[in-house]
Amino acid sequence: MSAKDHIATASDPEFAGRVMMIMFKVAQNVASEDPATANHAERIAYASFVIMGNEKPQLVSAHVISSNPTISGAIDSDPAALGSNVPDGDIEFALASIWDARSLAFAAA
Structure with missing residues (x-):
């Protein structure tokens, strides 16, 4: 692992743009989720922030x-490749996986 390679990819406008578009998709899914979902209030607040x-x-x-x-x-x-070899589905899975952590951090701020 090279942190420099990871930083270069995270900073790449195309990769960050892909993450942004998929963030909107995940945010929309959260906005439409069952209100009984754990941490729903925080998740929806963060989804609104993203949207x-x-x-x-x-x-x-x-x-x-x-x-x-x-x-x-x-x-x-x-x-x-600066992340061009990372499928969109993997990015979407990762975003969904970190959504609670990001939403709880957002709520704490």
């Missing part, structure tokens, strides 16, 4: 990369 365009895609990209070994492994296997 209104207030989140920083490069920051979320770094969280996605650092939290998901499949994504970081793909970047490690071909650093020059």
Whole structure:
């Protein structure tokens, strides 16, 4: 693992743009989820923050990369690809996986 390669990918406008588009998809899914979902109030507040365009895609990209070994492994296997070898489905899975952590951190701020 090279943190420099991960930083370069998280900072890449194309990769961060992909993360941003998929963030909107996940935010919409959260906005439509069952209100009985654990941490729903925090999840919906963070979804609103994302939908209104207030989140920083490069920051979320770094969280996605650092939290998901499949994504970081793909970047490690071909650093020059800057994440173009990471399927959108993997990004969506990673975002859904970190949504509670991000929403609870957002609520605490």
